[in-house]
Amino acid sequence: MGDRADSWVGRAVPRLEDAALLTGNARFIDDLSPLPGIRHVALLRSPHPHARILGIDAEAARAMPGVVGVVTGAELREHLNPLASAVRAPMAYYPIAIDKVRYAGEPVALVAAEDRYLAEDAAEAIEVDYQPLDAVVDPLAALATEAPVLHEEAGGNLVHHRQFAYGDPEAAFAEAAEVVRLAWRYPRQSATPMETYGAIAHFEAAPERYTVWSNFQGPFILQPLMARALGIGGNQLRLIAAAHSGGSFGIKQGLYPYLVLLAAASRLLGCPLKWVEDRLEHLSASSSAADRADEIEAAFDGEGHLTGLRFDNLVNVGAYVRAPEPASVYRMHAAANGCYRVRHIAIQNRLVTTNKLPIGLNRGYGGPQFYFGLERAMDLAARRLAIDPAEIRRRNFLAADGFPYEGPAGAIYDSGDYGKGLEMLLEIADYPTLRARRDAARAEGRLFGIGLAAGVEPSGSNMAYVTLAQTPEEREKAGGRSGGVACASVAMDPSGTVTVHLDSTPAGQGHATVAAQIVADALGLRPEQIQVDTAMDTGSGAWSLASGNYSNRFAAIVVGAIAESAGRIAGKLKAVAAELLEVAADDVELAEGRARIAGVPEQGIALGRVAAATHWHPAGLPDGMAPGLYDTALLNPAVLDAPDGADRVASAVTFGFLCDLVALEVERATGRLRIERYASVHDVGRVLNPIVVEGQVRGGFAHGFGAAMFEELAYDQDGNFLSGSFADYLCPTSADLPPLEFANYETASPQNPFGSKGMGDGSSMLTPVVLANAVADALDLDEVELPLSLDRVWRLANPETDGR
Amino acid sequence: MMRLPPGQRTRVTCTVNGQAHSGFAESRTLLSDFLRHELHLYGTHVGCEHGVCGACTVVLDGRLARSCATLAVQAEGAEITTVEGLAADEGLEPLRQAFSRHGALQCGFCTPGILASASHFLAARPDPTEAEVRDMLSGHLCRCTGYEGMVRAILEVARETTEGANQ
Amino acid sequence: MKPAAFEYCRPDSLAEALALLSEYGDEAAVLAGGLSLGPLLNMRMARPEVVIDINRLADLARIERDGEVLRLGALVRQADVLASAECQDLVPLLVAALGHVGHYQTRDRGTLAGSAAHADPSAEVPLCLKTLAGAVELTSERQVRRVPADDFFQGTLTTARADDEMITALLWPTDRGRQGFAFEEVSERRGDFAIVAAAAWAERHDYDEGYRYGLGLGGVEEWSLVSRGGGRRAPEDLAEFADEVIAGVTEDIEPMRDQRASAAYRRHLADHLGRKVLLRALETALGEVQS
Known part of the structure; x- marks a missing residue:
């Protein structure tokens, strides 16, 4: 499939989404008003990072004109169960503070009013009596015995601790010729989509149910969790995702506690409620990647073969463990060997709570932090062993003829040819010339560096990988978990036109276009003839626990479900057409809007007539054939098995590969980085639409570049939040990004009919570390941390300054 | 007053x-x-x-x-x-098509503001340099695209328009 | 993020605007381009009782030459100056600096007077005004006065403007900086407020061998550091002279430190950028090429 020269799949089909977006006709959550009488919510949030709530006086606020009501945590507690997670430490997470606030920005009270202006006026009038407590924001400091404890019932801030060993890491390190060791801090960052969170919640008493419109984007494993928090059955909570979402990059997963909060408040206040998060709320209290204090040790033999790895991950989860955390530290776990052959790996994972906002999905999801260690270590080892950084990677790559490859921690790598990618990269970037330029620049006393990095991009997650947070015994007790199911529905109506429903809740990735390409190929139509509905509705369409927009699952798994469903519709059309044309079904082909006899294209009938036969004349269908043309496929990749007793798991379906090279000069006088060249080569399997693929690579690069250079959700030592505006949280602009030279090649994945792999995260994972590698090379340093701010780089480039 | x-x-x-x-x-x-x-x-x-x-x-x-x-x-x-x-302005259709062709938008949330700036900019500066386009676009944040498609689209439309005017 | 309630007033004349300022004093906020005030209102960090929208006072939008001074009215937008050949000719240092101010979009509405009124220590317009020894025209019902920029900017977000006064114009000397000028800044991203900005100008007298210069450094302390001077004969070694000037300016400074930059980095940039711009201005004006 997708191999035919005339197929739509693989072509640069302009996106079907664009026309509405370019004319102001696309509707986002804040544009919707699905029912009358909606009131507008403002949230009063804690100014304190850590404090006990002694009392809340909302009388004045309630009495203000236009105010419908005020709801506090204490009132809501009666109606809510805590939001559960895979971490078993005894600590309760509610979507609103009950008796204590644990981060600056945590919701304390909800106000509903006629409009947002009045709601904000009333929020200001609420008086909260706080007893401030000492705060801790640093993950290492939070482990100290004297540290303030966030959740007293958990007995401390260390809320999760597991150790793993694959192969024999002890022996590998004992026998190593060279061991490199690095310890570093990774800063807190957030993808900050241009559209913030938004939701409308509506409670109906009879029959008792909640309907919530929002830009929540899954994973829908959180739907039953939300229902449990509301104390209702799953069918009493209908989630509707808006057809258009203004970016997510994972972050909109963190919206779900607010959906619970708004739903419960809608019940208490007796009216539908709408809340649109403002940017200040988004930065301080939506979600973010974790800051970490990690260590890595890498063992090598004398020839630069990587023989062992030890990871010590200390993850600052923030104030609460919000499901699906602690998934971010387990996302790369099964692929902890990266793109290398190393078989002996030890991993320690510790999660610590601090007075920062809770972490969650964020582009790259654990990948940038993971690769920062591994790829810094590879560069460092190359330097120590006097091996070229490209060569040391080449020596350790998985063999091109060794796929599928089962990694030591259970990842099953589907396909690849990493050496080919690296050679392409070195050629595109003209590596020999860059090295000569580095030599020349250094001879003049200039600070010129080259960075390299390589890695795999796991896509299409196994929903069970997060259960590595539990011991095999705990998993056994909890019951089996596995899989990552995708759903797609294809329908042909009586007029012969096609509608597709997806469960992938896209946020700009062009899923509708690619789905239309797939269905157009299957049914012999043109993509623009297909309507693709991306507005997911748990009350009316098929969905699974895995539904949603994360882990690049679309091109890894969802495309297979679309193809399967479209294939069944095509099969039925052929069977019906075969009767009408009086030939065998195998002799019918669908092309150019017609069902026609293969090899005799002039003999055929319009698809509309075939479709009509199934809808208007069921009695005339072949015996046993069901009427209509409606099909839903639920597809689970067989590779996504449950974790085994040795904590090994096939964590993802496809493994793309990428490698990056950057050459830069550090301006000694200012600390500014002058990027001379940035090249990136990707294997994303078969490309379904080059416009979409290039867009994802460039966007991921921009996120990675911002993360490397500017971005940090900063707190002071007392827990006060310092990055509350876009003038403080610095996202890269068009004037800041260097040109990206991008190329791709294809190794087909055996995991879906198209050979495609999930993609979109990769560049955001590698860009931070490759820039750090180049700066380390330029400055001849072992230790470099992010962001590579002007001040930091200047200090590194001028070690004689005392940093006054 | x-x-x-x-x-x-x-x-x-x-x-x-x-x-x-x-x-x-x-x-x-x-x-x-x-x-x-x-x-x-x-x-x-x-x-x-x-x-x-x-x-x-x-x-x-x-x-x-x-x-x-x-x-x-x-x-x-x-x-x-x-x-x-702007959507009703036929003269901007080439810009919209170039945006689509070059992948200048993904989620499209930032796009309306960028189209306002780009059309205003091109009217004032029909034949801009890449640096000028990048400077103009630096007044907008986009988290999806990395801006490259926008830069290409605007430069392409400017070039076509300028060449058309010179013929 | 919505503003708290206020009364909106849209005067039809300067007199009406001044009457409102006289009545409400520090409870009033003057709205021009809105690029500083708007966000402050939305975040409720500014909570004026009255917002006085002066955007319809067309008289304030004039660019006019008044002898040796270029008078830029309170409603002159940054983009107007960038597009003005007269400004390019008369105050090239300002024009060079404005390219660093905000973005194409914000320059289209943002006013110079608004930047002066806001008085951010890193802002480019106040730095240039002070470096060129310009002045601020303040108008109230009581009086019109011209306050030298040296006296007007008193610290972070603090100026000599009395509560009943409005900035009606910025006054730019046109007899300096037209022979030699230079502007540079270091900021994280294009359009951000500078971590440190440096502006310099130099002139050779047309009546004798003498010369004058000005150097300003923004973002280092709460107000721009400025050195202006001159002499009867151009210095023989411009680099040595620049070093002396810089040493004089940065002696005893206590640079700010914040999330963006340490005091040491600011001190270094002050030195580095200051020397660079001053030397370039001197070389251009005094015609010597130094190594």
């Missing part, structure tokens, strides 16, 4: 996209909220409400304005162009 006390609403009349519009606003009502929730022109998007991200950019009396940093009452009698008005 016009005076509007706090909490009182007044009728604001302006020309939006060539048509007379009117709606009610308080003194503090932001132009972005007025356009969206009073005039139901939802194509203008709000991304930060502090004048940085550029998503809400519109043309107000010939100048670009962050509609989140502008009061609705300031627009009394003004001429405003939003993305809906």
Whole structure:
């Protein structure tokens, strides 16, 4: 499939989404008003990072004109169960503070009013009596015995601790010729989509149910969790995702506690409620990647073969463990060997709570932090062993003829040819010339560096990988978990036109276009003839626990479900057409809007007539054939098995590969980085639409570049939040990004009919570390941390300054 | 002198996209909220409400304005162009198509403001350099695309238009 | 993020605007481009009782030459100056600096007077005004006065403007900086407020061998550091002279430190950028090429 020269799949089909977006006709959550009488919510949030709530006086606020009501945590507690997670430490997470606030920005009270202006006026009038407590924001400091404890019932801030060993890491390190060791801090960052969170919640008493419109984007494993928090059955909570979402990059997963909060408040206040998060709320209290204090040790033999790895991950989860955390530290776990052959790996994972906002999905999801260690270590080892950084990677790559490859921690790598990618990269970037330029620049006393990095991009997650947070015994007790199911529905109506429903809740990735390409190929139509509905509705369409927009699952798994469903519709059309044309079904082909006899294209009938036969004349269908043309496929990749007793798991379906090279000069006088060249080569399997693929690579690069250079959700030592505006949280602009030279090649994945792999995260994972590698090379340093701010780089480039 | 006390609403009349519009606003009502929730022109998007991200950019009396940093009452009698008005401009069709062809948008949330800036910019500077385009675009945040497609699209349209004019 | 309630006033004349300022004093906020005030209102960090919208006072939008001074009215937008050949000719240092101010979009509405009124220590317009020894025209019902920029900017977000006064114009000397000028800044991203900005100008007298210069450094302390001077004969070694000037300016400074930059980095940039711009201005004006 997708191999035919005339197929739509693989072509640069302009996106079907664009026309509405370019004319102001696309509707986002804040544009919707699905029912009358909606009131507008403002949230009063804690100014304190850590404090006990002694009392809340909302009388004045309630009495203000236009105010419908005020709801506090204490009132809501009666109606809510805590939001559960895979971490078993005894600590309760509610979507609103009950008796204590644990981060600056945590919701304390909800106000509903006629409009947002009045709601904000009333929020200001609420008086909260706080007893401030000492705060801790640093993950290492939070482990100290004297540290303030966030959740007293958990007995401390260390809320999760597991150790793993694959192969024999002890022996590998004992026998190593060279061991490199690095310890570093990774800063807190957030993808900050241009559209913030938004939701409308509506409670109906009879029959008792909640309907919530929002830009929540899954994973829908959180739907039953939300229902449990509301104390209702799953069918009493209908989630509707808006057809258009203004970016997510994972972050909109963190919206779900607010959906619970708004739903419960809608019940208490007796009216539908709408809340649109403002940017200040988004930065301080939506979600973010974790800051970490990690260590890595890498063992090598004398020839630069990587023989062992030890990871010590200390993850600052923030104030609460919000499901699906602690998934971010387990996302790369099964692929902890990266793109290398190393078989002996030890991993320690510790999660610590601090007075920062809770972490969650964020582009790259654990990948940038993971690769920062591994790829810094590879560069460092190359330097120590006097091996070229490209060569040391080449020596350790998985063999091109060794796929599928089962990694030591259970990842099953589907396909690849990493050496080919690296050679392409070195050629595109003209590596020999860059090295000569580095030599020349250094001879003049200039600070010129080259960075390299390589890695795999796991896509299409196994929903069970997060259960590595539990011991095999705990998993056994909890019951089996596995899989990552995708759903797609294809329908042909009586007029012969096609509608597709997806469960992938896209946020700009062009899923509708690619789905239309797939269905157009299957049914012999043109993509623009297909309507693709991306507005997911748990009350009316098929969905699974895995539904949603994360882990690049679309091109890894969802495309297979679309193809399967479209294939069944095509099969039925052929069977019906075969009767009408009086030939065998195998002799019918669908092309150019017609069902026609293969090899005799002039003999055929319009698809509309075939479709009509199934809808208007069921009695005339072949015996046993069901009427209509409606099909839903639920597809689970067989590779996504449950974790085994040795904590090994096939964590993802496809493994793309990428490698990056950057050459830069550090301006000694200012600390500014002058990027001379940035090249990136990707294997994303078969490309379904080059416009979409290039867009994802460039966007991921921009996120990675911002993360490397500017971005940090900063707190002071007392827990006060310092990055509350876009003038403080610095996202890269068009004037800041260097040109990206991008190329791709294809190794087909055996995991879906198209050979495609999930993609979109990769560049955001590698860009931070490759820039750090180049700066380390330029400055001849072992230790470099992010962001590579002007001040930091200047200090590194001028070690004689005392940093006054 | 016009005076509007706090909490009182007044009728604001302006020309939006060539048509007379009117709606009610308080003194503090932001132009972005007025356009969206009073005039139901939802194509203008709000991304930060502090004048940085550029998503809400519109043309107000010939100048670009962050509609989140502008009061609705300031627009009394003004001429405003939003993305809906740009959509009706056939002359901008090449720009829209170039945006699509070059992958200049993904989620499209920031796009309406960028189209307002780009069309305003190209009218003032029909033959810009890449550096000028990048400088102009630096007044907008996009988290999806990395901006490259926008730069290419704007330069391509400028080149085609300039060449067409020279022929 | 919505503003708290306020009264909106749109005067039809300067007199009406001044009457409101006289009545409300520090409870009033003047709205021009709105790029500083708008966000402050939305975040409720500014909570004026009255907002005075001066955007319809067309008289304030004039660019006019008044002898040796270029008078830029309170409603002159940054983009107007960038597009003005007269400004390019008369105040090239300002024009060079404005390219660093905000973005294409914000320059289209943002006013110079608004930047002066806001008085951010890193802002480019106040730095240039002070470096060129310009002045601020303040108008109230009581009086019109011209306050030298040296006296006007008193610290972070603090100026000599009395509560009943409005900035009606910025006054730019046109007899300096037209022979030699230079502007540079270091900021994280294009359009951000500078971590440190440096502006310099130099002139050779047309009546004798003498010369004058000015150097300003923004973002280092709460107000721009400025050195202006001159002499009867151009210095022989411009680099040595620049070093002396810089040493004089940066002696005893206590640079700010914040999330963006340490005091040491600011001190270094002050030194580095200051020397660079001053030397370039001197070389251009005094015609010597130094190594």
